[in-house]
């Protein structure tokens with residue numbers, strides 16, 4: 001059971017990938033869909049494992065991630 | 070569940086124009102977070118540089134003035150002296166601060182101006198296409214050092230935090246990075262301390278932030294972060310180089 005939840009702003013993401021390795025639970029991966037800026041935004045692929053630790057949000061240079069816990 | 074992370078109030082909703090993975094965005098956010106936490110938003114005036122962060126005023130919900138290249142410390146001096154109750158900070162790149170603005174920064178620091186400087190060292194001129202900066206590492210290839218920086222012709226990379234720490238007017242000088250969540254936490258702490266020193270009237274504070282320029286380094290953002298924690302932090306050691314205690318201050 002997930003004890004946390006994130007939301008990634010699809011249109012704001014620039015696909016820099018910095019959030020992917022920083023998640024200790026491997027919840028985030030790069031998506032395939034292209035946003036309006038032309039980037040394949042990151043997606044919250046494994047929500048069940050999220051603890052809401054917010055390391056991804058701390059890392060995102062574009063402040064695309066919001067976190068609940 | 071309750072929300073534990075959101076955009077800081079001081080950060081406007083605008084999308085950053087920075088390249089993917091560029092740390093300018095992270096540094097903006099932690100300044101905004103610190104201003105929120107210290108409840109300084111209504112009382113702070115920022116000075117934007119010439120460089121990639123030139124449009125800082127589009128991103129923060131505070132008063133921001135734009136200085137000519139390298140002159141942010143001079144502008145900050147005038148503002149702080151005429152409005153001493155405001156918190157005044159400059160945000161400057163390494164081309165801006167350590168090259169064309171070397172005179173301004175050294176004299177503002179030496180005068181002990183009661184301002185805070187956030188110095189973003191990404192070892193290159195980002196905005197103009199990746200020319201060599203005074204901070205470019207030896208051997209680093211840039212558009213103006215295509216064979217790598219050579220000390221025999223271009224001298225050595227300048228360690229600004231250490232250089233300024235040697236000046237009597239400086240209250241606080243530190244070097245941090247934002248290349249991991251733990252480093253981001255320390256960087257926030259350093260920025261808070263810089264503002265606190267200013268609030269106490271203790272003099273000049275500088276927070277040097279080792280940053281990335283994935284575009285001009287020709288690196289993926291993740292590799293660029295590794296470079297910061299590797300060869301950059303090796304030459305530009307992280308740490309506090311000067312911290313004036315209240316008691317030392319007459």
Ligand SMILES: Cc1ncc(C[n+]2csc(CCOP(=O)(O)OP(=O)(O)O)c2C)c(N)n1
Nearest residue numbers: 119120121138162163164165193194195196
């Ligand atoms: C007086 C003057 N000289 C030169 C320039 C050209 N110029 C614009 S930005 C820049 C360098 C910016 O590099 P840095 O301060 O390292 O910031 P970054 O873009 O890497 O964040 C230069 C030389 C200018 N705008 N004004």
Ligand code: SF4
Nearest residue numbers: 087088091121195282
């Ligand atoms: S050119 Fe470099 S410093 Fe400028 S926005 Fe791009 S990555 Fe950042």
